[in-house]
Amino acid sequence: xxxxxxxxxxxxxxxxxxxxxxxxxxxxxxxxxxxxxxxxxxxxxxxxxxxxxxxxxxxxxxxxxxxxxxxxxxxxxxxxxxxxxxxxxxxxxxxxxxxxxxxxxxxxxxxxxxxxxxxxxxxxxxxxxxxxxxxxxxxxxxxxxxxxxxxxxxxxxxxxxxxxxxxxxxxxxxxxxxxxxxxxxxxxxxxxxxxxxxxxxxxxxxxxxxxxxxxxxxxxxxxxxxxxxxxxxxxxxxxxxxxxxxxxxxxxxxxxxxxxxxxxxxxxxxxxxxxxxxxxxxxxxxxxxxxxxxxxxxxxxxxxxxxxxxxxxxxxxxxxxxxxxxxxxxxxxxxxxxxxxxxxxxxxxxxxxxxxxxxxxxxxxxxxxxxxxxxxxxxxxxxxxxxxxxxxxxxxxxxxxxxxxxxxxxxxxxxxxxxxxxxxxxxxxxxxxxxxxxxxxxxxxxxxxxxxxxxxxxxxxxxxxxxxxxxxxxxxxxxxxxxxxxxxxxxxxxxxxxxxxxxxxxxxxxxxxxxxxxxxxxxxxxxxxxxxxx
Numbered sequence: 001x002x003x004x005x006x007x008x009x010x011x012x013x014x015x016x017x018x019x020x021x022x023x024x025x026x027x028x029x030x031x032x033x034x035x036x037x038x039x040x041x042x043x044x045x046x047x048x049x050x051x052x053x054x055x056x057x058x059x060x061x062x063x064x065x066x067x068x069x070x071x072x073x074x075x076x077x078x079x080x081x082x083x084x085x086x087x088x089x090x091x092x093x094x095x096x097x098x099x100x101x102x103x104x105x106x107x108x109x110x111x112x113x114x115x116x117x118x119x120x121x122x123x124x125x126x127x128x129x130x131x132x133x134x135x136x137x138x139x140x141x142x143x144x145x146x147x148x149x150x151x152x153x154x155x156x157x158x159x160x161x162x163x164x165x166x167x168x169x170x171x172x173x174x175x176x177x178x179x180x181x182x183x184x185x186x187x188x189x190x191x192x193x194x195x196x197x198x199x200x201x202x203x204x205x206x207x208x209x210x211x212x213x214x215x216x217x218x219x220x221x222x223x224x225x226x227x228x229x230x231x232x233x234x235x236x237x238x239x240x241x242x243x244x245x246x247x248x249x250x251x252x253x254x255x256x257x258x259x260x261x262x263x264x265x266x267x268x269x270x271x272x273x274x275x276x277x278x279x280x281x282x283x284x285x286x287x288x289x290x291x292x293x294x295x296x297x298x299x300x301x302x303x304x305x306x307x308x309x310x311x312x313x314x315x316x317x318x319x320x321x322x323x324x325x326x327x328x329x330x331x332x333x334x335x336x337x338x339x340x341x342x343x344x345x346x347x348x349x350x351x352x353x354x355x356x357x358x359x360x361x362x363x364x365x366x367x368x369x370x371x372x373x374x375x376x377x378x379x380x381x382x383x384x385x386x387x388x389x390x391x392x393x394x395x396x397x398x399x400x401x402x403x404x405x406x407x408x409x410x411x412x413x414x415x416x417x418x419x420x421x422x423x424x425x426x427x428x429x430x431x432x433x434x435x436x437x438x439x440x441x442x443x444x445x446x447x448x449x450x451x452x453x454x455x456x457x458x459x460x461x462x463x464x465x466x467x468x469x470x471x472x473x474x475x476x477x478x479x480x481x482x483x484x485x486x487x488x489x490x491x492x493x494x495x496x497x498x499x500x501x502x503x504x505x506x507x508x509x510x511x512x513x514x515x516x517x518x519x520x521x522x523x524x525x526x527x528x529x530x531x532x533x534x
Contacts, residue, residue, distance in 0.1 A: 010063055011036075029459055033171075046126065220451045221256075222397075255278055272317060288338050358394070
């Protein structure tokens with residue numbers, strides 16, 4: 001059997017109408033999409049050297065029939081909002097007679113949705129890819145390869161094939177330091193996919209990845225995609241001094257972002273190290289200000305604390321917070337809209353990812369709802385018709401305890417209130433005053449200066465010339481920032497750019513929610529079938 005295999009890796013489109021598809025913001029800085037497919041380029045690095053690999057990202061480029069027909073095998077896969085396009089890719093491959101292998105979190109959680117794929121890789125690829133490669137080279141053309149959960153040694157994961165990327169297509173590039181999270185949030189699938197004991201790469205290993213990006217000429221935003229960077233605090237505290245030294249030695253070529261739990265605010269030394277390493281933004285799942293809701297959903301790490309004060313401690317390290325909030329928990333009251341919107345305003349969180357509760361496959365929440373006979377039968381099926389695949393418009397895939405229309409109306413109040421232009425920019429002005437930019441991110445004279453100036457210049461020009469509705473907000477924010485905290489100019493401009501997406505997206509969400517409420521109130525909404533109670 002020949003071993004010189006032509007591999008085509010195809011990253012599927014994310015469904016449109018998503019909080020995270022900030023295409024308008026990407027266009028402001030000359031990019032096409034927020035981030036590239038880290039999973040696929042990591043898998044590419046695990047393939048034999050004799051296998052040649054091409055990558056097509058359907059979010060940035062076109063996939064032609066000839067691309068598929070010229071391949072010996074196609075690799076694809078992704079998350080739930082990519083499900084419908086993965087199935088489209090599978091159909092194209094079957095039509096062309098080219099075998100297709102599907103992997104990633106969605107096929108791992110819902111393998112039955114991918115029965116048409118020739119190969120399915122379930123779980124972490126490092127564990128099973130050698131078996132798949134051997135089977136394919138033996139001539140096998142179908143099979144399912146499943147990894148044992150939580151056993152992958154990530155210290156053996158190779159440096160991703162960053163060379164397959166066109167950096168100009170993306171706002172940021174991703175790396176991964178750890179997998180897993182120690183907490184037990186009922187609605188989260190991370191602990192089901194990757195376990196509660198975070199596994200980390202070695203310090204030298206992750207620095208090799210950053211060096212690879214640097215050697216390829218990349219400068220700019222690098223996102224650590226860990227679901228909780230501080231899940232293993234001991235390890236990350238040992239890593240950060242080496243990251244600080246590497247950044248300093250290379251004149252800070254990268255500004256960094258990540259996701260972490262709110263208890264990050266409790267550790268000033270850790271925050272200081274993150275600031276010195278160049279972290280400028282962190283996503284934090286806040287979910288709700290109601291301690292009863294947090295306790296019931298097993299998010300206890302957010303209780304017994306002043307959440308707004310905790311967020312301000314992160315700002316004191318020069319790191320701004322993107323907050324996650326959820327409407328639709330069983331325990332929430334009819335005061336939920338005012339409580340969540342009030343917290344967003346008090347904490348000065350400009351970018352608030354407020355969504356509807358979604359029961360993801362394999363979670364504790366999904367198992368509980370199924371046992372109670374409340375889970376919708378197609379809870380794990382993306383909606384290919386309406387192309388609204390994230391929790392902002394496609395949540396509540398279960399029978400709610402409060403009337404569904406009331407929950408939707410409360411959610412609508414949150415979105416309408418926090419994304420009104422005057423409210424968003426009021427929070428941004430407050431944030432500018434709170435950020436301590438004395439660390440490296442406040443210093444423009446670094447190795448990414450050319451890249452930063454090009455992007456910022458294009459951003460200001462694009463908003464001024466092409467988005468007149470935002471022009472006055474932009475120039476008022478520039479004046480405010482230069483007066484109050486000039487070193488915060490870069491993050492401020494990034495958040496103005498995000499509003500170019502978030503303002504219209506909020507209006508889209510309001511239209512979708514209004515339609516859903518009208519269908520319920522008119523009797524047109526058809527109650528979905530339910531999973532039989534266990």
